[in-house]
Amino acid sequence: MREEIIVSGRMNPNIDPHLHIWHWQIPLYLFLGGLAAGLLFFVALLTIQGKEDKYPTATRWVTLFVPILLILGLFALFLDLKHKLFFWRLYTTVRLESPMGWGAWTLMIITPLSMIWAALNIRLIFPNWNWPWQWLWDFESFINKNKKILAWITIFYALILGLYTGILFSAFNARPLWNTSILGPLFLVSGLSTGAAVIILFSKNKEERHFFARIDLMLIGIELFLITHMFMGFLASTQVQIDAANLFLGGPFTAPFWVFVVSLGLVLPAILEFMEIRKFKIPAFLPAVLVLMGGLILRFIIANAGQMSRWLY
Amino acid sequence: MENQKNSSKKYLNPYLGGVLLGIVILAANFVSGRGVGASGAIKSAVVTTVNTIAPKHAENSIFYQEYNESHPKPMKSWLVFQMLGVLVGGFISGAISGRLKLKVEHSPKITSRRRLIFAVLGGILFGFGSQMGRGCTSGSALSGMSVISLGGFITMAAIFGTAFVLAYFFRKNWI
Numbered sequence: 001m002r003e004e005i006i007v008s009g010r011m012n013p014n015i016d017p018h019l020h021i022w023h024w025q026i027p028l029y030l031f032l033g034g035l036a037a038g039l040l041f042f043v044a045l046l047t048i049q050g051k052e053d054k055y056p057t058a059t060r061w062v063t064l065f066v067p068i069l070l071i072l073g074l075f076a077l078f079l080d081l082k083h084k085l086f087f088w089r090l091y092t093t094v095r096l097e098s099p100m101g102w103g104a105w106t107l108m109i110i111t112p113l114s115m116i117w118a119a120l121n122i123r124l125i126f127p128n129w130n131w132p133w134q135w136l137w138d139f140e141s142f143i144n145k146n147k148k149i150l151a152w153i154t155i156f157y158a159l160i161l162g163l164y165t166g167i168l169f170s171a172f173n174a175r176p177l178w179n180t181s182i183l184g185p186l187f188l189v190s191g192l193s194t195g196a197a198v199i200i201l202f203s204k205n206k207e208e209r210h211f212f213a214r215i216d217l218m219l220i221g222i223e224l225f226l227i228t229h230m231f232m233g234f235l236a237s238t239q240v241q242i243d244a245a246n247l248f249l250g251g252p253f254t255a256p257f258w259v260f261v262v263s264l265g266l267v268l269p270a271i272l273e274f275m276e277i278r279k280f281k282i283p284a285f286l287p288a289v290l291v292l293m294g295g296l297i298l299r300f301i302i303a304n305a306g307q308m309s310r311w312l313y
Numbered sequence: 314m315e316n317q318k319n320s321s322k323k324y325l326n327p328y329l330g331g332v333l334l335g336i337v338i339l340a341a342n343f344v345s346g347r348g349v350g351a352s353g354a355i356k357s358a359v360v361t362t363v364n365t366i367a368p369k370h371a372e373n374s375i376f377y378q379e380y381n382e383s384h385p386k387p388m389k390s391w392l393v394f395q396m397l398g399v400l401v402g403g404f405i406s407g408a409i410s411g412r413l414k415l416k417v418e419h420s421p422k423i424t425s426r427r428r429l430i431f432a433v434l435g436g437i438l439f440g441f442g443s444q445m446g447r448g449c450t451s452g453s454a455l456s457g458m459s460v461i462s463l464g465g466f467i468t469m470a471a472i473f474g475t476a477f478v479l480a481y482f483f484r485k486n487w488i
Binding site for chain 1: 389394397401405408409411413
């Protein structure tokens with residue numbers, strides 16, 4: 001490995017003028033992490049409310065997918081590392097001031113939690129599942145008795161997982177597009193929305209689909225509000241933020257963002273879900289697929305546009 | 314139920330539809346500085362596919378070379394986004410009128426397969442024609458006529474004239 005001594009960030013072509021550090025692995029992980037956070041949030045919330053039998057897909061079937069999503073996301077993160085063999089060092093320290101540290105520890109806690117939820121529902125696919133050791137049977141009955149406590153812990157960590165993906169970007173104040181605290185809630189709401197979309201896709205129960213379509217409609221409304229206010233915030237700030245916002249208002253990201261993320265990924269699913277509430281016949285998978293596509297493209301665009309935004313010198 | 318009330322008036326009055334289409338062309342000229350189109354969007358998609366899958370062929374062919382020189386980013390064109398809008402608008406219109414159904418519309422006298430085969434053959438011929446005529450019915454004929462372009466009138470006369478003349482030979486597909 002050839003090493004260079006770099007005295008200032010301006011000598012590094014990967015940093016100045018545009019950042020070329022985070023490639024496809026990061027936005028893909030952000031999407032999967034947000035989706036897992038959304039799914040776990042609904043699982044935990046409906047379990048706390050005792051509505052497990054009313055919404056079986058949302059509380060039981062999706063738990064089987066969440067560990068897979070988290071593992072794929074973690075693998076994407078692992079692929080992004082330069083010194084892959086040293087990934088474990090993230091877990092040798094707790095740094096409260098590091099969003100990446102928060103993220104690593106939250107994932108470390110939420111992945112086993114999601115596996116516990118999946119283990120509770122394993123009999124949906126394998127009805128005669130037998131644990132090989134007695135302590136697993138005891139653990140299962142212990143968790144089943146204290147399911148509500150598990151759900152409260154899960155809701156807490158699911159919210160942190162959804163929020164921290166945005167806060168991770170917003171802590172990066174060298175890139176003006178990312179340096180806004182709206183990114184945290186925006187990514188959380190987007191994650192919840194994609195979670196609702198997946199539930200709609202897999203649900204066989206009409207009442208459940210309608211319930212989550214209404215929830216998704218509300219989440220899309222909140223997301224549009226957050227995006228609007230994000231741009232209002234940028235345009236009311238200093239010149240660097242205005243330049244960052246102009247990437248989306250006439251710059252290179254204008255067409256992809258407003259057409260694919262906002263129009264096709266938010267507004268059109270909202271219109272279709274509203275029509276569905278008004279009893280028009282809409283194929284249920286279409287708004288869900290559009291929301292998922294919009295969420296994925298949103299993360300790719302924010303990651304790439306953020307790396308392009310820069311301070312004036 | 315609201316669905317039954319809507320399905321009785323599934324299609325708009327064609328005269329009203331024509332006027333609305335004219336207003337759309339005016340709006341398109343105002344918003345984008347050019348008229349509407351359809352075959353241009355398909356051409357962008359085809360060129361992008363060929364550039365990705367067979368770049369050597371694209372370099373050796375005059376058709377692709379000329380297009381690539383003047384259009385470095387074929388998919389970033391107004392027509393492509395307009396075509397997406399057409400898909401969305403058509404879908405919403407179908408959803409409102411209860412017309413959303415995956416089916417092949419054909420005369421009861423022929424099979425779906427025959428209809429699809431003739432559609433593909435007609436589409437191939439239309440593809441050739443639209444490239445030779447630098448536009449299809451919406452781009453060259455409608456938008457061209459709306460700006461009083463002679464080429465637009467000729468294209469319109471040629472498309473519909475040929476259709477009138479040759480319709481007799483394909484009447485069995487419909488009546």
